[in-house]
Amino acid sequence: LAPWIPVVGLEIHAQISSNSKLFSGSQVQFAAPPNSLVSFFDASLPGTLPVLNRRCVEAAVMTGLALNCSINKKSLFDRKHYFYADLPAGYQITQQRVPIAVNGSLSYTLCIDNKMSQMVTKTVRIKQIQLEQDSGKSLHDDSRCQTLVDLNRAGVGLMEVVMEPDMCCGEEAAAAVRELQLILQTLGSSQAVMAEGQLRVDANVSVHHPGEPYGVRTEVKNINSIRFLAKAVDYEIRRQIEELENGGTILNETRAFDSKLGCTVPMRDKEGKQDYRFMPEPNLPPLILYDAKSLPANMNHQQVINIDWIHERLPDLPSVKREKLVEQYGILPEHSFTLLNEDGLAEFFESVVKQTQMKPKKVIGWILNDLLSYLKQHSLTVKESPVSSFLLADLLNLLEKKEISSTVAKRVLAELWKGEGKTPLEIVKEQKLELLQDQKELEQICQAVIDGQENEVIMMVLG
Amino acid sequence: AALNDALRSQVSAALKEGRVTPTELCQRCLALIKSTKFLNAYITVAEETALKQAEESEERYKRGQPLGILDGIPVAVKDNFNTAGIETTCASNMLKGYISPYNATVVQKLLDHGAVLLGKTNLDEFAMGSGSTDGVFGPVRNPWSYSKQYKEKCVPKSHSEEEESDWVITGGSSGGSAAAVSSFTCFAALGSDTGGSTRNPAAHCGVVGLKPTYGLISRHGLIPLVNSMDVPGILTRCVDDAAVLLGSLAGHDPKDSTTIQDDFKPFELPNLTDVSKLSIGIPKEYNAPGLSSEILALWSKAADLFKNAGAKVVEVSLPHTRHSIVCYHVLCTAEVASNMARFDGLEYGHRSDTKDSTESMYAATRREGFNDVVRGRILSGNYFLLKQNYEKYFVKAQKVRRLIANDFVKVFRSGVDVLLTPTTLSDAAPYTEFIQEDNRTRSAQDDILTQAANMAGLPAINVPTALSERGLPVGLQFIGRSFQEKQLLTVAKWFEKQVQFPVMQLEEVRRHDSGVFQHQKSASFS
Numbered sequence: 001l002a003p004w005i006p007v008v009g010l011e012i013h014a015q016i017s018s019n020s021k022l023f024s025g026s027q028v029q030f031a032a033p034p035n036s037l038v039s040f041f042d043a044s045l046p047g048t049l050p051v052l053n054r055r056c057v058e059a060a061v062m063t064g065l066a067l068n069c070s071i072n073k074k075s076l077f078d079r080k081h082y083f084y085a086d087l088p089a090g091y092q093i094t095q096q097r098v099p100i101a102v103n104g105s106l107s108y109t110l111c112i113d114n115k116m117s118q119m120v121t122k123t124v125r126i127k128q129i130q131l132e133q134d135s136g137k138s139l140h141d142d143s144r145c146q147t148l149v150d151l152n153r154a155g156v157g158l159m160e161v162v163m164e165p166d167m168c169c170g171e172e173a174a175a176a177v178r179e180l181q182l183i184l185q186t187l188g189s190s191q192a193v194m195a196e197g198q199l200r201v202d203a204n205v206s207v208h209h210p211g212e213p214y215g216v217r218t219e220v221k222n223i224n225s226i227r228f229l230a231k232a233v234d235y236e237i238r239r240q241i242e243e244l245e246n247g248g249t250i251l252n253e254t255r256a257f258d259s260k261l262g263c264t265v266p267m268r269d270k271e272g273k274q275d276y277r278f279m280p281e282p283n284l285p286p287l288i289l290y291d292a293k294s295l296p297a298n299m300n301h302q303q304v305i306n307i308d309w310i311h312e313r314l315p316d317l318p319s320v321k322r323e324k325l326v327e328q329y330g331i332l333p334e335h336s337f338t339l340l341n342e343d344g345l346a347e348f349f350e351s352v353v354k355q356t357q358m359k360p361k362k363v364i365g366w367i368l369n370d371l372l373s374y375l376k377q378h379s380l381t382v383k384e385s386p387v388s389s390f391l392l393a394d395l396l397n398l399l400e401k402k403e404i405s406s407t408v409a410k411r412v413l414a415e416l417w418k419g420e421g422k423t424p425l426e427i428v429k430e431q432k433l434e435l436l437q438d439q440k441e442l443e444q445i446c447q448a449v450i451d452g453q454e455n456e457v458i459m460m461v462l463g
Numbered sequence: 464a465a466l467n468d469a470l471r472s473q474v475s476a477a478l479k480e481g482r483v484t485p486t487e488l489c490q491r492c493l494a495l496i497k498s499t500k501f502l503n504a505y506i507t508v509a510e511e512t513a514l515k516q517a518e519e520s521e522e523r524y525k526r527g528q529p530l531g532i533l534d535g536i537p538v539a540v541k542d543n544f545n546t547a548g549i550e551t552t553c554a555s556n557m558l559k560g561y562i563s564p565y566n567a568t569v570v571q572k573l574l575d576h577g578a579v580l581l582g583k584t585n586l587d588e589f590a591m592g593s594g595s596t597d598g599v600f601g602p603v604r605n606p607w608s609y610s611k612q613y614k615e616k617c618v619p620k621s622h623s624e625e626e627e628s629d630w631v632i633t634g635g636s637s638g639g640s641a642a643a644v645s646s647f648t649c650f651a652a653l654g655s656d657t658g659g660s661t662r663n664p665a666a667h668c669g670v671v672g673l674k675p676t677y678g679l680i681s682r683h684g685l686i687p688l689v690n691s692m693d694v695p696g697i698l699t700r701c702v703d704d705a706a707v708l709l710g711s712l713a714g715h716d717p718k719d720s721t722t723i724q725d726d727f728k729p730f731e732l733p734n735l736t737d738v739s740k741l742s743i744g745i746p747k748e749y750n751a752p753g754l755s756s757e758i759l760a761l762w763s764k765a766a767d768l769f770k771n772a773g774a775k776v777v778e779v780s781l782p783h784t785r786h787s788i789v790c791y792h793v794l795c796t797a798e799v800a801s802n803m804a805r806f807d808g809l810e811y812g813h814r815s816d817t818k819d820s821t822e823s824m825y826a827a828t829r830r831e832g833f834n835d836v837v838r839g840r841i842l843s844g845n846y847f848l849l850k851q852n853y854e855k856y857f858v859k860a861q862k863v864r865r866l867i868a869n870d871f872v873k874v875f876r877s878g879v880d881v882l883l884t885p886t887t888l889s890d891a892a893p894y895t896e897f898i899q900e901d902n903r904t905r906s907a908q909d910d911i912l913t914q915a916a917n918m919a920g921l922p923a924i925n926v927p928t929a930l931s932e933r934g935l936p937v938g939l940q941f942i943g944r945s946f947q948e949k950q951l952l953t954v955a956k957w958f959e960k961q962v963q964f965p966v967m968q969l970e971e972v973r974r975h976d977s978g979v980f981q982h983q984k985s986a987s988f989s
Contacts, residue, residue, distance in 0.1 A: 040564065040565055043810050043811075044805040044810060045545075045563065045564070045565075045810070045811065046545070046551075046553075046558070046563075046686040046687075046805065046806075046811075047544075047545045047563070047567060047683065047684040047685055047686045047687070048683070048684075049682065049683050049718060049719050049720065049721075050720070051717065051718060051720055052720065079801055081801060081804055081848075083804070083807065083822075083825055085809060085821060088805060088807075088809070088810055089804060089805045090801075090803075090804025090805050090807060091801060091804055145818075147821065149809065275849055275850050277800070277801075277845060277848035277849060277850075277853075278848070278850075278853070279797060279798075279801055279848055279857065282689075282690035282691040282721075282798065283690050283719075283720060283721060284720055285720060285721065303724075
């Protein structure tokens with residue numbers, strides 16, 4: 001059987017973290033009462049016009065720079081037309097002709113065979129980043145044959161990040177998206193929480209034999225977590241291979257991932273190809289961005305966006321942070337990977353290191369093996385940890401000063417976990433877990449043990 | 464003060480001096496609106512709010528603190544501008560009963576200057592048309608149909624025929640606004656101009672119709688026809704008044720990203736006496752097929768007027784003029800298809816009772832809400848925007864548009880200050896004759912002389928020039944350079960003074976004005 005090469009590309013919509021929407025002043029807020037965050041423009045009242053939100057443009061520029069893109073100094077807005085209840089104007093304002101950023105790349109790390117010690121870095125090309133409006137939400141009430149429309153989300157700014165089909169499996173797709181998520185959160189351009197719909201991923205999947213052209217691709221939607229992304233992609237790859245090996249064909253269709261069944265199913269809505277009748281958005285002039293060289297001298301600073309200025313102020317990206325952690329603390333790359341992978345864990349680690357004499361190389365073990373496993377077991381985030389960095393540092397200091405053994409330390413940690421408000425020292429004293437330092441006392445104890453076990457001692461001496 | 468007074472020079476002075484109060488003025492206008500109801504110029508008369516505004520204005524005058532020249536001046540607004548609390552219908556079933564929650568920027572500016580909003584004027588549905596005959600509230604009648612001047616010239620009919628059937632159209636699509644100003648029910652009105660919709664009815668109704676440069680006046684709140692060509696239009700009885708209105712409306716609006724950022728300084732028009740430094744261009748392509756010999760002669764006479772006064776008058780060429788109608792048709796319908804997509808019956812406006820499915824509700828709502836003209840343009844526009852047609856039609860039309868705009872750039876660069884052209888092909892047609900052809904045909908015919916200025920975004924103005932053989936107004940058009948409204952209006956004002964266009968003698972006004980008809984000759988300043 002000839003081998004199959006799976007090809008996976010991704011279209012990711014990240015909600016921009018901003019106070020107001022992309023083209024109107026209404027607020028952006030998750031889970032507000034329905035239709036409470038809708039301006040006249042969002043409701044498409046006739047005669048209203050879009051006004052571009054500066055913060056959204058900055059977020060897109062930041063993201064483009066972080067993804068090594070070329071920022072287009074001139075980009076354009078277009079209308080994409082279709083009728084749907086959650087699209088009040090009957091069109092979405094997007095960037096189809098010339099998006100704000102193009103030709104970037106994203107590096108991500110994979111663990112081979114689940115062994116943290118074997119990590120490999122891969123790259124996926126970023127085709128483009130475009131600014132566009134989010135749609136509202138519609139809820140179908142089949143029992144009453146009606147659709148309930150909530151326009152709170154209509155008009156919220158989105159960055160659509162298009163990743164070229166450089167990935168080959170669910171794991172790669174998941175790792176790439178995870179890295180993108182971390183980058184967005186570091187930049188602050190998007191909170192990128194998938195559960196709150198701030199990061200939505202659609203996967204494009206196809207398979208082909210080596211040397212042959214790419215196969216027909218399907219689009220997989222309705223993926224609600226990174227875990228499901230990996231599952232959905234892998235399922236779809238297997239489905240396509242099976243279909244083709246049985247002599248079938250792949251339809252260029254849109255499929256939804258059913259998380260309960262763990263499979264993809266055709267989506268009923270997208271019958272027939274839609275012609276979106278793209279047209280330039282006449283109410284928005286071309287978006288012009290400047291850099292230090294092209295910035296005119298007399299330009300009002302408030303009216304322009306300077307790409308170089310934004311570039312200078314970019315925070316350290318996750319990859320840089322990881323390197324710094326390795327360099328600064330002498331931990332392993334896979335350690336820093338895990339530190340950054342858990343929200344708040346790197347900060348926790350650094351905080352502990354500051355408060356203890358124990359070497360970072362040793363601290364990391366406690367963080368990753370003990371603390372993290374406790375958190376995972378109880379499905380807690382670092383923020384929710386009943387053991388603060390202060391307490392853990394305190395405990396590690398006792399260990400470092402040899403006042404307790406490492407076995408005892410683990411016991412004390414288990415106690416601390418209960419969150420009863422006791423300090424490590426209090427627990428140690430209560431349960432009399434101190435290491436004995438006094439030589440004479442130790443001799444007495446040993447003698448007492450030996451005295452109490454006469455027969456065993458004779459046996460031992462005799463060999 | 465008389466209702467036919469010029470705003471700037473006469474009415475404002477009268478208000479300031481207390482010779483007439485804002486309330487009196489408002490009441491007189493409202494009464495005249497009632498007695499000229501047969502014109503069908505107004506869709507909504509906002510009597511209560513207008514009187515309230517007049518009272519407030521009166522208070523300000525009493526305190527000696529009027530907000531400016533426009534304080535207390537009754538105005539009317541075309542019914543495609545959003546007015547908070549007052550119905551905005553666009554003369555369409557789709558928006559019947561629609562009460563907007565906000566004011567268009569231009570409406571707000573008028574109110575901020577103390578103007579008294581009498582009501583919303585009639586138009587072609589969604590501003591699509593050149594006759595103001597295709598709205599759901601019926602056609603607008605040109606007040607000149609009832610003027611002494613027209614009736615005198617009318618061929619006597621047999622007794623069996625209704626006098627009514629002789630009435631002529633206002634032109635469109637801002638016919639209601641033009642009729643309102645023309646019949647003295649207000650001193651100024653807002654129209655809109657996408658292909659000539661302010662200048663065309665201005666010419667037929669014998670009033671000044673100004674199309675400002677695109678980007679000078681905010682479109683926020685103007686329900687769009689073609690976003691890249693629409694402008695709010697100004698209709699007044701003299702050029703000075705147009706300058707006053709312009710001064711209160713122009714300027715950057717952060718709510719409209721297509722308005723220019725530059726500061727706008729309102730200006731007073733100088734009284735030009737020496738035109739020897741002026742260069743007037745006569746574009747030969749505007750001698751268009753169908754241009755009446757009467758208007759051609761008038762145009763020629765006007766050119767001579769400038770020449771004899773010492774101005775340089777040159778023939779120029781705008782070679783791509785003949786392509787503008789087709790080009791306009793493609794771009795206009797494409798934008799219409801897009802702009803009308805929001806009318807789905809869900810958020811506001813008409814919603815059909817159909818409950819079968821969302822799609823059927825959309826279809827029924829739009830079929831019931833839009834007239835044939837609107838639906839025809841939507842279908843055409845969607846056709847041109849299809850992926851397979853986009854390059855061939857839309858992009859091609861954009862390129863032709865660029866060529867048309869460049870024609871003007873070249874001509875103005877060659878030293879011409881202002882262009883002089885006819886505004887319409889003939890004087891106003893009788894309604895019964897006008898409706899013999901469909902809206903599309905009429906629009907294609909009538910827009911030819913006005914439409915290119917919208918393509919190029921240039922300012923243009925109709926100045927009433929003379930009466931035709933039938934006793935109806937004929938106007939001529941001046942087209943100026945981008946953002947050079949001051950120069951354009953200065954030339955227009957000079958011309959206005961030269962031609963001394965006669966005041967309409969309308970029975971109704973005479974009755975209401977109780978004989979205070981001071982100016983028999985012209986409505987311009989003394």
